[in-house]
Each structure stands twice: as C-alpha cells, then as structure tokens.
Amino acid sequence: MRIVRHQEFGAPSVLRVEEADTPVPGPGQVLIRTEAVGVNFAEVQRRQGIPIGGPATLPGSPGGDVAGTVVALGEGVTRVGVGDRVVTGVGSDGYAEYVVNRADWLFPIPDGIDAGQATSLPIPAQTAYHVIVTAARMRPGESVLITAAAGGIGHLLVQLAKALGAGRIIAAASSRDKLDFAASLGADLTVDYSEDGWDERILAATGGRGADVVLETVGGSVLTASVGLIAPFGRMVVYGTASGEVPAVDVADIFDNRTVMGFSMWGVMAHRPEAMAEGAKRLLELVASGEVRPVVHAELPLERAAEAHALMEDRSQLGRVVLVP
Structure with a gap:
C-alpha cells in the first residue's frame, strides 16, 4: 500500500509517498480502507520537529482522522462489522491507503455527510x-x-x-x-x-x-x-x-x-476517557440535526501531502484540509 512518511524534519517537501505492507489487525483492532484522512496542525508541527502530545521522532509518519470502510476484523471484535463505514483518529501511519486502529475508538459516519466531512469528527x-x-x-x-x-x-x-x-x-x-x-x-x-x-x-x-x-x-x-x-x-x-x-x-x-x-x-483521553463517549454522542446528534456541519476546504491526493501541509502552515484554509488516497 501507499503511505506518506518523512525521514527528516523540515519543510513540507520532506513528506514522501512510500510503499509499505498492508497492516494486519490484532486483537480488538480493525483494518480500515481509507477514503479520506483529515490533516491536523499538530502533524504539521511534528513534521517540523516540534513535540506535540509526545516526542517528534524519525522516521515520521503523520497521523490524522481517517474515514473509510472496515475490511477486516481482529480477534474479539464484535461492535463493528466488515463493510461498516467509520472514522477514527490515529496517532501515526494515518496518511495511508489502509489503517489499523482499536475498534472501541471508532465513530460511525452519520448519514448525510461524506468521508471528507466525517474526518472532522474524531480529533477536531x-x-x-x-x-x-x-x-x-x-x-x-x-x-x-x-x-x-x-x-x-x-x-x-x-x-x-x-x-x-x-x-x-x-x-x-x-x-x-x-x-x-x-x-x-x-x-x-x-x-x-x-x-x-x-x-x-x-x-x-x-x-x-x-x-x-x-x-x-x-x-x-x-x-x-x-x-x-x-x-x-x-x-x-x-x-x-x-x-x-x-x-x-x-x-x-x-x-x-x-x-x-x-x-x-x-x-482528556488519558484522564477523562468517559468524557470521550459523551462528546461523541452529543456531536453525532448535532451533526445529524444539521446544527454542526464540518466544512472541507480542499481534498488532495496523497501525493500532494506537502501541499496540504503548506496550506495549514499558511493558515489560509476555510475549514478542513483532507487527503484522499
């Protein structure tokens, strides 16, 4: 599969598309085929070598908010099934065609919003x-x-x-x-x-x-x-x-x-995990009612990840910047 990584800290141009093995879900995990991944400013800072939410390490592989379809289940997963459309936040290896994450960290994608909009639900x-x-x-x-x-x-x-x-x-x-x-x-x-x-x-x-x-x-x-x-x-x-x-x-x-x-x-995730479920429930209600509507500024292919980061650095976007494998 294709995945975006960087071997050094620096400008957006350090981001490169590489080939990697498709990950295999372990116990309690699922494999998601990516439809869209939201770009977060924290990943821009980590690419620059700034530690945000943990150390900035090399080689780097940006995380993000991944929306897509569940294509495989790890042992013990029962709350979602193959074919479900979900969105989740991942700490690394997010700019990729396939992503693995814990089944209990998934949002269902509400009716009426597309994958790009759905990437706003986990972290932003x-x-x-x-x-x-x-x-x-x-x-x-x-x-x-x-x-x-x-x-x-x-x-x-x-x-x-x-x-x-x-x-x-x-x-x-x-x-x-x-x-x-x-x-x-x-x-x-x-x-x-x-x-x-x-x-x-x-x-x-x-x-x-x-x-x-x-x-x-x-x-x-x-x-x-x-x-x-x-x-x-x-x-x-x-x-x-x-x-x-x-x-x-x-x-x-x-x-x-x-x-x-x-x-x-x-x-919040570390010390108030119960608040995450409360927030997810309320957010899904507000999105379903139309009171909150994520806006996508730009959708770019993985090969243009550097351009996506440049948009974020310039702070010129109106809403969300999204990568599409």
Missing part, C-alpha cells in the same frame, strides 16, 4: 466540544470570543457555540474571507486580529467588558491581547499556539476574577 470536533464544554464550561447566554475562527477547529467552535446557546459570538481571524466565512456559520461580530487595535474594537463593542469565554489557539501577541478581553469571572482556554510563540501571562492581568487555563485533547 472532539477538541472543539471539550474546549467549550469540558474546559470553558460555557453556559447559555454567555458571550464567546473565538480566535482562528475559520480553521479546522475554529469553524466547528463557532457552530458549537451557537448550537449550545451562546449569547454573542465574536469571531477573530486574519482576513476578510475568513471573517465572512465565520459570519456565515453564525458569528455575530467579526474582527481581523492582523490589524492594529483589534482588541480595542472588541472591548468597545462589548462596552469595555470583553467576553465571558475566550477560546484561543494562535499564541504570540494574539494570546497576550486576548487575556485583556476576558470579562470579569470569565474563562480563557488556550488549546494551541499555531504561531509557535508561547508568551508568558502576567498574573496581575487575571486578578480581577479571570481564569486562564490550558487544554490538551490527549489529557
């Missing part, structure tokens, strides 16, 4: 759900500020905030196209954080109060400015640093009953 949608529900504990009527609001996770956060009853949804992104996209998904106010004074515009629009919930993943100066946009008794959840810059937070800025917390999806 679970991350979005647990950022806003488990970490931020958003309550109906609260205002929410979402940075990188047009990305693979951000565009889901906008829709989740709306579906869960947020009061005012403020979307921040770095271009007019991204802001228009976020508005089309339900954002009430959009602000370009590449422009000077963007945070002051948000404060002015909120009567100097800021947002009850701030969901931040850019890092750098955007993170620093976002601390000042937390309303009294509000919560900011930092779930990534796409810019690669991790500034220090001055505790003096949060003494006014403000909370800043970090979030890791790996932490």
